[in-house]
Amino acid sequence: MLKIGVLVSGRGSNLQAIIDAIEEKKISAEIAVVISNMPDAFALERAKKHGIKTAVVDSKKITDKAVYEEQVIKVLEERKADLICLAGYMRLLSPAFVKRFSGRIMNIHPALLPAFPGLHVQKKALEYGVKFSGCTVHFVDDGCDTGPIIIQAVVPVLDDDTEKTLSESILEQEHRIYPEAIRLFAENKLKIEGRRVKIV
Numbered sequence: 001m002l003k004i005g006v007l008v009s010g011r012g013s014n015l016q017a018i019i020d021a022i023e024e025k026k027i028s029a030e031i032a033v034v035i036s037n038m039p040d041a042f043a044l045e046r047a048k049k050h051g052i053k054t055a056v057v058d059s060k061k062i063t064d065k066a067v068y069e070e071q072v073i074k075v076l077e078e079r080k081a082d083l084i085c086l087a088g089y090m091r092l093l094s095p096a097f098v099k100r101f102s103g104r105i106m107n108i109h110p111a112l113l114p115a116f117p118g119l120h121v122q123k124k125a126l127e128y129g130v131k132f133s134g135c136t137v138h139f140v141d142d143g144c145d146t147g148p149i150i151i152q153a154v155v156p157v158l159d160d161d162t163e164k165t166l167s168e169s170i171l172e173q174e175h176r177i178y179p180e181a182i183r184l185f186a187e188n189k190l191k192i193e194g195r196r197v198k199i200v
C-alpha cells in the first residue's frame with residue numbers, strides 16, 4: 001500500500017481532508033508520518049488524534065537548510081514514504097530534496113497556477129480583479145509553484161468576496177481535489193510527460 005509522508009507548517013485542514021479520504025477508504029494508502037517544521041502546528045494534533053506518527057524538525061532551531069532537510073529526509077526514509085504531500089508547508093524545498101523524491105512530491109496551491117504563485121494569493125487575486133480563481137494540485141519541481149499540474153478547480157470571485165470568504169470557497173475545493181490527486185497517484189494513474197500530467 002502507498003505510504004504517504006505529509007509535510008505541514010500550520011492548521012492542517014488539507015491534512016485532515018487526506019486523513020478523512022483514507023479513513024473513508026476513498027484512497028488506498030496510509031499516512032506513514034506527518035512532519036512539521038513548526039512545533040506548535042495544529043496539524044500535529046490532528047494527526048495524533050488519528051493515531052498517525054508525527055515528527056517535528058524545527059526549522060527555527062536548525063538554521064542550516066541542508067542539515068534541516070537531511071533530518072526531514074531521514075524521517076521520510078525511516079518511515080518508507082513513497083509519496084510526499086506538502087499541505088500548507090511554508091518552506092521551499094531545495095533542488096537536492098526534489099531530486100531525491102523526483103516525481104513523488106505534490107503540493108496544493110490556492111490559486112489557478114501559473115497565475116499567482118507564492119504567498120497571500122487570495123488577496124492578490126482579489127486585488128488584481130480576476131473573475132475566477134481556484135486551486136491547483138501539482139508535482140513539485142525546483143521552482144516556486146511551477147511544477148506539472150495534476151488537477152485544478154475553478155472558483156468564481158464574487159463582487160462582495162473578501163480575502164476571508166474567497167479563501168474559504170477555495171479551501172472547500174482544495175479539500176476535494178487534493179485527496180483526488182492522491183487517489184490517482186495511488187492507483188498509478190498519473191503519467192508525467194514533460195510539463196503535462198496525463199490521467200490514464
Ligand code: GRF
Binds near residue numbers: 013015089174
Ligand atoms: C492552503 O490554502 C494551501 O493551499 C496552502 O496553504 C494553506 C494550508 O492550509 N498551500 P491548511 O494548513 O491545509 O489548512
